[in-house]
Amino acid sequence: MRVRDLPLSQPVVDHFAERGVRELYPPQRAAVEAGVCEGADVVAAVPTASGKTFIAQIALLTADGPGLYVCPLRALAREKYETFAALPGVDVGISTGDFDATGEALAGNDVVVATSEKVDSAIRNGASWVDELACVVVDEVHLLGAKRRGPTLEVTLATLRRRNPELQTVALSATVDNPDAIADWLDAELVESEWRPVELRTGVAVGGEVAFDDGTSLSVDVDSIADGADGEGDEGGDAGEVGDAGDANDPTEVTAALVADAVADGGQCLAFVRSRREAVDLAERLADDGLAAELGVEDAAAAAAEEATDVDGTLTGRQLADCLRAGVAFHHAGLRSGHRGVVESAFRERDVACICATPTLAAGINVPARRVVVRDQRRYGEGGMSWIPTLEVHQMCGRAGRPGLDPHGEAVLVADADTRDEVHERYVEGEPEAVESQLADPAALRTHVLAAVATGFAATESEILDVFEGTFYARETGAGGLADAVAVAVDDLVAAGMVARETGGVEDYRLVATAVGETTSKQYVRPETGERIVAGLRAAADVSDATTLTAFEVICDTPDMQDTYLGNAERADVYQFARTNAAHLTTDMTEPDDFEGWLESVKTARILDEWIGGATVEELVERYRIGPGDLDSRVERAEWLLSAAEALGETIGVRVPAVSRARSRL
Ligand SMILES: Nc1ncnc2c1ncn2[C@@H]1O[C@H](COP(=O)(O)OP(=O)(O)OP(=O)(O)O)[C@@H](O)[C@H]1O
Numbered sequence: 001m002r003v004r005d006l007p008l009s010q011p012v013v014d015h016f017a018e019r020g021v022r023e024l025y026p027p028q029r030a031a032v033e034a035g036v037c038e039g040a041d042v043v044a045a046v047p048t049a050s051g052k053t054f055i056a057q058i059a060l061l062t063a064d065g066p067g068l069y070v071c072p073l074r075a076l077a078r079e080k081y082e083t084f085a086a087l088p089g090v091d092v093g094i095s096t097g098d099f100d101a102t103g104e105a106l107a108g109n110d111v112v113v114a115t116s117e118k119v120d121s122a123i124r125n126g127a128s129w130v131d132e133l134a135c136v137v138v139d140e141v142h143l144l145g146a147k148r149r150g151p152t153l154e155v156t157l158a159t160l161r162r163r164n165p166e167l168q169t170v171a172l173s174a175t176v177d178n179p180d181a182i183a184d185w186l187d188a189e190l191v192e193s194e195w196r197p198v199e200l201r202t203g204v205a206v207g208g209e210v211a212f213d214d215g216t217s218l219s220v221d222v223d224s225i226a227d228g229a230d231g232e233g234d235e236g237g238d239a240g241e242v243g244d245a246g247d248a249n250d251p252t253e254v255t256a257a258l259v260a261d262a263v264a265d266g267g268q269c270l271a272f273v274r275s276r277r278e279a280v281d282l283a284e285r286l287a288d289d290g291l292a293a294e295l296g297v298e299d300a301a302a303a304a305a306e307e308a309t310d311v312d313g314t315l316t317g318r319q320l321a322d323c324l325r326a327g328v329a330f331h332h333a334g335l336r337s338g339h340r341g342v343v344e345s346a347f348r349e350r351d352v353a354c355i356c357a358t359p360t361l362a363a364g365i366n367v368p369a370r371r372v373v374v375r376d377q378r379r380y381g382e383g384g385m386s387w388i389p390t391l392e393v394h395q396m397c398g399r400a401g402r403p404g405l406d407p408h409g410e411a412v413l414v415a416d417a418d419t420r421d422e423v424h425e426r427y428v429e430g431e432p433e434a435v436e437s438q439l440a441d442p443a444a445l446r447t448h449v450l451a452a453v454a455t456g457f458a459a460t461e462s463e464i465l466d467v468f469e470g471t472f473y474a475r476e477t478g479a480g481g482l483a484d485a486v487a488v489a490v491d492d493l494v495a496a497g498m499v500a501r502e503t504g505g506v507e508d509y510r511l512v513a514t515a516v517g518e519t520t521s522k523q524y525v526r527p528e529t530g531e532r533i534v535a536g537l538r539a540a541a542d543v544s545d546a547t548t549l550t551a552f553e554v555i556c557d558t559p560d561m562q563d564t565y566l567g568n569a570e571r572a573d574v575y576q577f578a579r580t581n582a583a584h585l586t587t588d589m590t591e592p593d594d595f596e597g598w599l600e601s602v603k604t605a606r607i608l609d610e611w612i613g614g615a616t617v618e619e620l621v622e623r624y625r626i627g628p629g630d631l632d633s634r635v636e637r638a639e640w641l642l643s644a645a646e647a648l649g650e651t652i653g654v655r656v657p658a659v660s661r662a663r664s665r666l
Pocket residue numbers: 019020021022023024025028047048049050051052053054363364365366403
């Protein structure tokens with residue numbers, strides 16, 4: 001099937017042809033046969049990098065009206081926006097930040113790219129454009145199994161479909177164990193495929209020996225690489241790492257050998273590790289190996305290093321620039337978006353031999369490589385070290401192989417003699433996990449129950465269950481399964497002063513949102529955040545000397561602000577800071593149930609207060625050992641939460657000038 005046979009305009013056909021897209025890939029053909037160009041609801045569960053974006057594009061281009069592309073990850077939205085904006089004759093809008101606006105400016109676009117949070121917020125604020133949609137495409141729909149984002153995704157999609165029964169729904173998923181359940185939920189045709197544009201072979205490495213699943217093998221020389229690294233030291237590494245370097249089973253050295261081997265053959269690599277710190281350490285280790293010279297990209301690598309230096313002068317920026325100069329990079333969620341952009345584009349331009357990354361890079365960012373090395377398959381979680389889900393590891397492995405350039409992609413999992421069998425079973429033989437709804441989580445339910453009441457969609461518990469009727473959870477378990485949990489959520493919200501029961505007769509009542517509940521929902525903060533801010537504002541009004549620190553303490557001590565890691569060495573210092581500044585804080589040190597959590601909030605508040613006081617990113621990053629990207633994201637959240645605090649203050653008639661001061665200075 002050819003692109004030019006589809007109901008697309010000539011300029012669009014030409015646009016695809018210019019990008020080498022003339023013939024449809026088999027899963028794309030299957031989606032067309034399922035009716036994706038004729039308004040049919042389709043779920044496509046296909047491997048990473050197999051052309052899902054094209055399915056989204058043809059659905060949106062052939063829809064009978066405006067379309068919405070829901071992108072669960074903000075980091076991806078910009079890339080997708082650019083892909084859509086390049087289509088001839090298509091007006092595209094993007095909406096990812098700015099949590100409380102209706103986004104009315106988005107009306108009139110052919111396609112809107114937005115996160116599910118943004119769509120949810122637009123619905124709560126009464127945006128009219130959501131009712132005019134003809135088609136919604138949900139990318140990475142398997143993320144409905146994710147703890148926080150998942151419930152928002154399923155409730156938002158259910159709400160859109162309920163309000164607009166004609167809406168065409170197209171959902172794109174990684175390969176998961178239960179795509180049929182997702183298709184059932186959406187009453188959609190299922191397109192399921194294992195097809196990939198480049199063949200992938202996956203192997204397990206023990207020492208320098210790799211056994212692939214297609215029966216082939218590979219031998220790399222771990223010792224000689226280790227000898228080369230010996231004696232050079234490792235400034236950023238843990239003590240002891242250098243001593244391990246001679247060990248032919250050391251996972252870092254095996255990874256280095258696998259990377260060097262691919263680069264010697266002109267290929268690029270992605271190396272996945274468990275944490276940010278490990279990503280930096282591994283990149284610094286690989287920087288010893290002369291990869292830029294090996295790949296023949298020294299000048300381009302130096303130029304990429306310059307670009308990274310131009311972003312900022314933080315330690316992270318300097319480390320990244322040093323690595324880039326050597327043809328290596330690291331990539332993780334603590335990087336600023338400017339640095340991430342430099343790394344991604346340098347890699348695509350083939351100016352960098354290897355990116356050392358945490359699993360975030362695997363989710364949807366288009367950086368194909370000849371070889372993927374998964375050094376770590378376990379990471380620290382709530383209950384100690386645990387295996388990374390198969391779905392995630394498959395997404396990492398799926399980045400291997402560049403269409404038209406590599407005969408096949410190679411994914412190598414680094415193991416040792418003890419773990420070899422388990423690694424093989426889990427990730428080479430094993431199937432990805434099933435997607436499971438997280439909607440029953442009490443915090444998620446409280447948020448969405450409040451939204452249902454505040455928007456007027458529901459005024460009784462059974463109407464709330466009706467709203468949830470269209471969710472994945474309800475389809476899997478029956479909405480009745482939620483009845484008890486919804487009753488608990490309503491009680492919690494009533495106790496929190498967000499919802500009230502208005503009695504109409506005996507045992508007959510209607511649920512209404514209180515003014516605080518309504519503002520909380522519209523400002524798109526969680527009920528617990530709204531409650532904490534209201535209490536904080538009241539307390540701040542009594543603090544004789546309320547400062548910007550007071551305002552920051554209130555908004556940082558909420559579940560909508562990210563935690564900031566508090567190391568042992570810093571704890572005493574933050575404790576002392578809290579004591580010294582007790583007069584400016586709304587919480588007495590003896591009060592918090594979760595004292596450590598509160599101290600972390602004080603640390604975040606202190607960082608933000610120094611930020612508005614004129615401290616530079618460089619200073620704050622060094623002083624508080626946070627990633628520069630972490631500072632950016634906290635500043636952004638603080639802006640949002642302070643604006644919610646102003647709105648809540650107005651609602652309860654409490655004015656705290658320090659809040660407005662903090663906001664305007666941010
Ligand atoms: N029919 C086609 N012919 C040639 N190239 C194609 C075709 N369809 C897609 N491609 C190219 O394949 C690459 C991967 O496609 P795409 O990014 O859409 O994959 P994806 O499935 O969305 O990946 P992800 O798992 O990252 O979401 C892109 O560079 C795209 O241009």
